[in-house]
Amino acid sequence: MKQKRIKLLVAIMTLCLVSSFTVAIAYGGSEGNSPGTAHVASAIPAITSPELWNLAEDTNENGQPITVSTEYHLNFTIADANTLADLDNVTIRFWLDGTATENDTDAEANHYSYTWVEATDTWASLTGAGYIVQDNCEDPGTAGSVTTYEFRLGFKVSRVALYATASNWKVSIFVWDDSDNGDADQTLGCGIAFYAEIGMTDSTHEWTGLTPGVSINETVDGDGDIDFTVLANANWNATTKASGDLTKAPDTIPLLDNLYFNKTGVAVNMETGYLDIPGLTNQNPPTAEASPTATNEVLYLCVPGGTPSGDYTYTLYINIIKA
């Protein structure tokens, strides 16, 4: 038994000795050059977690109506195993489906493009500088050493960006790397709330030299009308009303049968509730903020016979509503 154990020990020792010789030969037995090339493939960048937030980032706006000329944030994460220095650019497109397609040229009414270029670390909006909030955009910078980063685009849309419910405004995010590998995400969308704006070109109006009992209705002084401008993002109607009768306590000129308005066509008797202005209904929206629709309302006043002399006053209201 003891002899068997000794034999086994000798066998193991011999085996260890032989194997150590073999390793020594392998390492130092010969010298030479073998060029070692390790090819690292270009990893495909990936977009994840796209989200549409309000400015405070406490309300998720995906699928909700957003408002014009208000800052929103588009957040998304991009990963690239070659580090984000490998990225070429990130492009975001925002368009109203049905009136524009993804690759259309930019227009304030229905198409916006935003880009970030890695080589220059710059954000830009092709639609106009006013529609990107540079200070609130976030990116990894040039030659970023990280492999993942949460980007943020701070953006606004024009006051003429077309009204749409639900998710008809589509969002697409594209990322391309230096080897032309790319990824895309098209999961976000939103609506845009109806917007109407009025600019009062004429802030007051008056009539002078009115004669009581004269049947001819007099238009206001100056060019005979009330001038105003309109910006809207859908078809609109102009409406108007008066605060009440024209008064000079204790006397009044009643609205009824005395104060009329129109743009074209038949004049309408002014009331204390809003009424459509004839000729200013179902008007098309302008296509650029810089080009509001200039229009006017014509007023006619007739002073009844027996009206005491003096200055009679009231307030005129003009309101734009969705047609």
Next chain:
Amino acid sequence: MKKLLLLLISTFLLVYAILPHASATVGFGVSDYDATVTVYYQETRKVECARIYNTGNETLNVTISWTSSSPSANAIGPTVTWMILLPDESKPVTLTVTGLEMGFCNGRIDFVCSASREGQGGNPNVAGGTAHLRLSIEIKPVQNTTSPSGFTMPFPIEYLLIPLLAIPSSIGTVLYVKRRKHPSISTPKLAKQKGQPNDKHVRKELMKLSKILQETRDSETSDDTLAT
């Protein structure tokens, strides 16, 4: 020298007259959310319904009022308020609403803005705006109640306690009212009241009858015992 001075002054005045001046302009915009919001019955909450914009170069005072256009006009505690908008400023508009009546309540938010018109005569032309809001006033949905042991009740504990207290008290009330209405089902004490002279006689007769019955039973039981 005088001529030169005169020439300079007139040139200055001419240039000043030709140069464009920044005139005061009133510009007012409204983004109408046209929102549909659920408000729970008796609950008060804030509802953001619009965003208003000052697009001119004068500070605006904006008056905000709510007009209900639905039959249940009292469904909302209306909030009439006002806001100040600086040039190029925009603000969200929030209404405080309370669900006072169940059902739908549609309404309109009217905005009227005015800038200072000091030193200007005539009748003011004022820009307005409108937003819309639809409210659905509903019962608050039932929340599951979990007991300390982990058992989840499908309804609040109040739903069980209220009937448990209400049912016995209702039964008690009904019995009390019945007693008051039908004294004949009253206790013997009530039968002893004055004005019922025949009651004594009836009681005596009943006592006699009960004695006879008792005796009869006793005799029957003694007969049975004997038979056995």
